Amino acid sequence: MIPPAIARTNTADLYDAHVMKNYARAPLTLVRGQGAQVWDDAGQVYLDFTSGIAVSALGHCHPHWVAAVQRQAAQLVHVSNLFRHPLQADLARRLVGYAGPGRVFFCNSGAEANEALIKLARLHGMEKSGEEGKCYKIICAQNAFHGRTFGGMSATPQEKIQKGFRPLVAGFVFGELNNLDSFAALIDDTTAAIFVETIQGEGGINPCQPEFLSGLRRLCDQHNLLLLLDEVQCGIGRTGRFFSYEHAGITPDAIGMAKGLGGGFPIGAVWVGARFAELFHPGNHGTTFGGTPLACAAAHAVLDVLEQEKIMEQVRAQSAPWHESLRQLVVDFPRQVLAVRGQGYLVGVQVAGDPAPLLAAMRSRGLLAPSAGGNVVRLLPPLTATAEELAKSVEIFRAVLATSG
Numbered sequence: 001m002i003p004p005a006i007a008r009t010n011t012a013d014l015y016d017a018h019v020m021k022n023y024a025r026a027p028l029t030l031v032r033g034q035g036a037q038v039w040d041d042a043g044q045v046y047l048d049f050t051s052g053i054a055v056s057a058l059g060h061c062h063p064h065w066v067a068a069v070q071r072q073a074a075q076l077v078h079v080s081n082l083f084r085h086p087l088q089a090d091l092a093r094r095l096v097g098y099a100g101p102g103r104v105f106f107c108n109s110g111a112e113a114n115e116a117l118i119k120l121a122r123l124h125g126m127e128k129s130g131e132e133g134k135c136y137k138i139i140c141a142q143n144a145f146h147g148r149t150f151g152g153m154s155a156t157p158q159e160k161i162q163k164g165f166r167p168l169v170a171g172f173v174f175g176e177l178n179n180l181d182s183f184a185a186l187i188d189d190t191t192a193a194i195f196v197e198t199i200q201g202e203g204g205i206n207p208c209q210p211e212f213l214s215g216l217r218r219l220c221d222q223h224n225l226l227l228l229l230d231e232v233q234c235g236i237g238r239t240g241r242f243f244s245y246e247h248a249g250i251t252p253d254a255i256g257m258a259k260g261l262g263g264g265f266p267i268g269a270v271w272v273g274a275r276f277a278e279l280f281h282p283g284n285h286g287t288t289f290g291g292t293p294l295a296c297a298a299a300h301a302v303l304d305v306l307e308q309e310k311i312m313e314q315v316r317a318q319s320a321p322w323h324e325s326l327r328q329l330v331v332d333f334p335r336q337v338l339a340v341r342g343q344g345y346l347v348g349v350q351v352a353g354d355p356a357p358l359l360a361a362m363r364s365r366g367l368l369a370p371s372a373g374g375n376v377v378r379l380l381p382p383l384t385a386t387a388e389e390l391a392k393s394v395e396i397f398r399a400v401l402a403t404s405g
């Protein structure tokens, strides 16, 4: 066996030498996971409230997920979209069951799901105006994050993401989140769609208010615009409902999803409501890897566990006391902790100043969590996290605040 110290040095050295330097990685090499726990190459265990950025919905190596992926890997992995296979058809049926009458397109990531939404908006604009290139504007939100492709990046009005890549895709304009008038003021004859995250993730865990979402729905109905929701981070049970817009009681025209859907296996999907589901037709969109048998098996396993283990009910029940104990941090550490936002297991704790030192201190006490924009510590437990694990996260957060005041 390779001594761990040597293996560790070697991994860091190999990154330094050979891996593209486009990420600021934590100085940690992870080698194994089980449930909400991960182990590094020195045998140290951590409570993982990163969940691979809201991806590992069932935690690490859930036995039902592992069995499903192993079984499918030995049966049929990939056939392309030149053929049918039963798991893709049945996964579409299940997603339509959650979203409503409509159709599903499968892809591989959040950015790719959002590209399909942007292309759908262009097709709608062409149908609406009767001419290509006349009606194409998409109204997005300030502080949004929709991914790193040219379309997604153009919908993401953040200097750190756009700088160096201009010119961007034309036609994106930006309203202020939760300010309906600012969105209404941007609508004109060239507008095709409104596109927002139901809860902004990377931007700092900023939820759309229910009245704002129903207001956007009304504007879209009045002006024949598509209401497109990016549920890539907040969907798939993370807020205690399958889609987070369900809390507001509205129905969008199309939804982008990815992250949690495969429980760690890459898969993205777009649902389009029945009214607009025929805008895509044979030849005008596609992707080689979209909805492979293996990816669909992984997603089925996620849905099985969400349903059979009543995970969303559990998220709703356990998040109330967890949020309450997090909000107590605002009371007990008023100079360090400014606010707690979010829903279910998508939580942002806004702190005073750069959260990086806090995150490093949490890591050394055994808790992994990512940051988000606007000085936010993001907490993304797996949806299967126990009440004890949730309580433990607050205990560690509290200990770190007490020693870093």
Ligand SMILES: *Cc1c(COP(=O)(O)O)cnc(C)c1O
Pocket: 108, 109, 110, 111, 112, 114, 145, 146, 147, 148, 197, 201, 202, 230, 231, 232, 233, 234, 258, 259
């Ligand atoms: C992560 C994320 C994306 C991009 O997804 P990728 O899989 O990284 O391409 C898009 N929108 C939101 C809201 C996200 O959180």
